[in-house]
Amino acid sequence: MHKEYILKKAAEENVKFIRLQFTDILGVMKSISITSEQLEKALDGELMFDGSSIEGFVRIEESDMYLKPDPNSFLILPWSSPNSNSKTARLICDIYDSNNQPFAGSPRYALQKVLKEAAELGYTMYVGPEPEFFMFHVDENGTPTLDTNDKAGYFDLPPVDQGEEARRDMVETLQSMGFEIEAAHHEAAPGQHEIDFKYKDAITTADSIVTFRIVVRTVARKHGLHATFMPKPIYGIAGSGMHLHVSLFKEGENIFYDPSAKDGLSDSCRYFMAGVLKHARAISAITSPTVNSYKRLVPGYEAPVYIAWSYRNRSPLIRIPARRGIGTRIELRNPDPTCNPYLGLAVILKAGLEGIKNKLQPPAAVEQNIYEMDLATRNLKGIHSLPENLYEAVNELSRDKLIQEALGDHIYSRFVLAKMKEWESYSSRVYDWEIDQYLEKF
Structure with missing residues (x-):
């Protein structure tokens, strides 16, 4: 325009x-x-x-x-x-x-800088997101509650799925704004939903994610509901993620695809994936950026905990979807929808480019369920874990110069300061669990 x-x-x-x-x-x-x-x-x-x-x-x-x-x-x-x-x-x-x-402190500029680096190598980054969210009832004052608007599960239909009308309204609103919606459905937890839109170049996708969050919350409010992208609002059920499907194109061709390879993956795809795996612990501070993010990243709810990759297995950090040709891509499974998409895509691309430049090799694919492995087996296979909390993730970021470079000094220093304040505020509070566990016992 x-x-x-x-x-x-x-x-x-x-x-x-x-x-x-x-x-x-x-x-x-x-x-x-x-x-x-x-x-x-x-x-x-x-x-x-x-x-x-x-x-x-x-x-x-x-x-x-x-x-x-x-x-x-x-x-x-x-x-x-x-x-x-x-x-x-x-x-x-x-x-x-x-x-x-x-x-230098603009997140959009941080992404533009790394995209320019990729463009100098002839690459264009494409990303397709899968954002999830919950819808809750509000009380008589309009304040959000934790009462979900249904008890449905994965792919359930009405009348069990009572969020379909609001979700359909969201889809139609997004389509009127130029979104190409690929799928919309009820997710695994009660009151949880997912709307996927088609992959676009990285800047367009990041812009679309921040717009998507506004549309979903606005439409939910019209239906008397509160939509939240909080990763884990309720203990004991699945949390909300935002899987990112990432590919690189050069001269109109998907460079992650190699028809001559047995699995259809090019060396560039493997190098890119190896770079992301190498920096995964620091990247986690950006793609899972809240205290609550790490309540989602626990075993048992299909959220990734371990730094590994596979073709079909959904327990590792990266999965390779089955489609080949123009649709060949990696699926990064730990980001959640509280992530700043500009910064998230910037650090993922920066790590992947390092993998390509240095021809890093990923470890062997892991097709077993990692959640069922004991610590000794994981150590034997060289499978490490993502950070267990925000504090650990920020510490990893403080040791990773490449990811800091992707952010730039201005964003890095202020991001760390904000996140350490968040951690200190969280750590100093007394919660109901502690009262239940300790008040009468000691």
Whole structure:
């Protein structure tokens, strides 16, 4: 899209407000609304905002920053303000500092830097996400509860699946916004759902993930429900992940595919996978970035705990789906939907590129159920575990220079600071489990 088209489209569709969107370092969507009269100025990159108000951006004395919209992200939102015939559009923005240089603390810029590195080698990264979420009832005040809106399980149909109407509304809303939905279904846990959309280039996919989260929560609210992407809201049932299907293309060809190989996987695919496995423990801090993320990454719920790969087995970190040809890809299974998608894709790509550049070899595929192996067997096979908690993951990140390089010094330092504060806050609290276990015993 270009400036003239956007201005014309906004006028034809009676767009009165435009949300200029971007994420903070933690992946939380932020927005500044402008009127249509300011749209041309925004498209020219002349609008400024106070960056010191955003998590992990800059200090007060460095606060002036520019929002520069990506014209290709222009989208008219499929809901309007009550009692108004006008429409609202959105533009996802890149952030520039007061010297008109790309801001090092912008997560979107972090991904763009690694994509540029890949492009210099001739590669384009494509990603297909599988985000999961829960829908809960709200109380009389509109406050979310932990009461799921059904007791259904994997692939169940109505009337057991009572979330189908809301999920269908979400799919239709997403389709009206240009999403190509591939599948939508009830997941394993009560009140849990999954909506998958077609793979796109990495920037488009990251933009789509942050948009997806807004759409799902907005539509759920219309149905009197609360949708959450919290990885593990309820103990004892499956948590919500966001598996990422990743491939690299060069000159229009999927370089992960080799028809002459017995398993159809190219050397480049193996090298890429080896790089991701090598840096998996540090990557985990970015792709599973909350205290709650590690309540999901435990044995028994099909969430990966062990750093290994396989063709069919779903217990390792990476699975190779059966499709070959243009659909050859790796499926990374530990990310969850609280992940900042720009940073998550940046660190995955950086690790994979290192694998390709250095021709790293992955270990042998593991087709046995790793959950059933004892520690000695896992050690014998060289199978290590992902971090057990956020503190351990952040420590791994602090030792991994390559993943730090993907983030950049600004994002790395502020991300670690925010996550250590989160861990310290969590660790110092007293929880119901402790009261139940210790109050009367000691």
